[in-house]
Amino acid sequence: FSGTAALALMVALCVAAALRPGADLFAPATLFTGVWTLCAAIGSIIVSVQQSPWNATTWACVVLAPVAFWIGDVCGRLLSGSAGEALPDLPRRIAPWPLRPAVVAGAAWWLAAFALSVYEFRTLTGGIPLFSTDWERVRMAGSEGYIGRVIHAIAYSGILLAIVTQVALLSQPRLLCARTVPLIVLWLAALGLAALWGSRHTLFYPAAAAAVSFHCTRHRLGPLRIAVLAAAGFAFLAAVQFLRQSAAWSSQEDVTWLDVLRDIGYAGWPPILAQVHQTVAINFEIFRQLTETIPGLAPYHLGAFTFHWLHSLLPGAQPTLAQWQNEFWATGFHGSLTSTHMGPLYADFGIAGVVLWTAAFAAVMRCLYVSLRRAPTPAKVVWFSFFTTQMIVMPYDNTLVKLATVLSLLILWAGITAMGGRRAEPPPPLTARPGSA
Structure with a gap:
């Protein structure tokens, strides 16, 4: 199986998508193909001694995704009745989010999340995760039981509050004025609370969602700006991971994380570039190992991991894919192994699972996108930006199979409703431009 030919095919798809007349680079299929191809190209480069050349199954899944x-995008066009339709352009301004309920309900949301965060910091993590050097243990700490999981989801929801608040802010006619000051303060407070949890994603998700929301509400971003944002996102994730790993190795007197990177194959690499490659490549490498384990050494799990958000509600311990991998491979690692969005799907149903789930998600994303283009509202921007961030991290992990994401969706729906996001009326229909999609 020619990896070079596969990557060439994926690059051709990206170029064809970007060069279509009136193409929107934030359209789901276009954005996913670009992000996925970039990450796959990085991950396929063998640098670290922890990597091995991809087998045919890995390449097949990477290309078929x-x-x-x-294919799912086309199905979404048919489901939404938009096949052949010239969708209206994205507006430069949408209906404003009502300020008073946004600030009042948002403040109540923040207080609840802050109180529960303090509770978890004191009872579970033994301190604020952002300032802990034992970050791997702290980030894996979680409440037990159904009530405990809900408590953790609310405590962690500063990310969601930031996403909602920034859409409410972007929808206002003027971003900086006396009326928007309370909203700006609330947004900064939500980001601060999210940052206390010390994870890369607590700030990456709001930042990525902000770029999507800005594109949908204020100004369409072109290829150059998107490339700059992508580079900044990669650099941020890599820098935070490098700092966390460095802190974890700080107790070693004679070995640093930079020494470890050099020893595994990154000698002469700038630290950030080494961390970018290591962060992206390791997820594809774990997926490759999974393809050599299932079905050769272990059977398909037939939904145990794809539907873990549902299985985890059943009595007894229901292991995640990462926990199963740690136990089966006897890694001795107590963290979470991530194998791109394909890991749980392949472990359950093989290549067919990867294809069908990816196509189904694409159909949902296209329906969301069409609904947003036809009648843009603040609530639709929130939902689209949230799911787009989930799509962007698919080369890293499949968060959509986790109970925490399902709880986040419920919290997000309640937050949008309480903050008045559903009250904003869409503007009059916009003039369609031929070829827009």
Whole structure:
């Protein structure tokens, strides 16, 4: 199986998508193909001694994922009745989010999340995770039981509050004025609370969602700006991971994390570039190992991991894919192994699972996108930006199979409703431009 030919095919898909007349680079299929191809190209480069050349199954899944996404995108066009339709342009301004309920309900949301965060910091993590050097243990700490999981989801929801608040802010006619000051303060407070949890994603998700929301409400971002934002996102994730790993190795007197990177194959690499490659490549490498384990050494799990958000509600301990991998491979690692969005799907149903789930998600994303383009509202921007961030991290992990994400969706729906996001009326229909999609 020619990896070079596979990557060439994926690059051709990206170029074809970007060069279509009136193409929106934030359209789901276009954005996914671009992000996926970039990450796959990085991950396929063998640098670290922890990597091995991809087998045929890995290559097949990596190539079929964007193909399945485009097939699902076509299905979404049919489901939404938009096949052949010239969608209205994205507006430069949408209906404003009502300020008073946004600030009042948002403040109540923040207080609840802050109180529960303090509770978890004192009872579970033994301190604020952001300032802990034992970050791997702290980030894996979680409440037990159904009530405990809900408590953790609310405590962790500063990310969601930031996403909602920034859409409410972007929808206002003027971003900086006396009326928007309370909203700006609330947004900064939500980001601060999210940052206390010490994870890369607590700030990456709001930042990525902000770029999507800005594109949908204020100004369409072109290829150059998107490339700059992508580079900044990669650099941020890599820098935070490098700092966390460095802190974890700080107790070693004679070995640093930079020494470890050099020893595993990154000698002569700038630290940030080494961390970018290591962060992206390791997820594809774990997926490769999974393809050599299932079905050769272990059977398919037939939904145990894809539907873990549902299985985890059953009595007894229901292991995640990462926990199963740690136990089966006897890694001795107490963290979470991530194997891109394909890991749980392949472990359950093989290549067919990767193709069908990716296509189904693409159909949902296209329906959301069409609904947003036809009648843009603040609530639709929130939902689209949230799911787009989930899509962007698919080369890293499949968060959509986790109970925490399902709880986040419920919290997000309640927050949008309480903050008045559903009250904003869409503007009059916009003039369609031929070829817009």
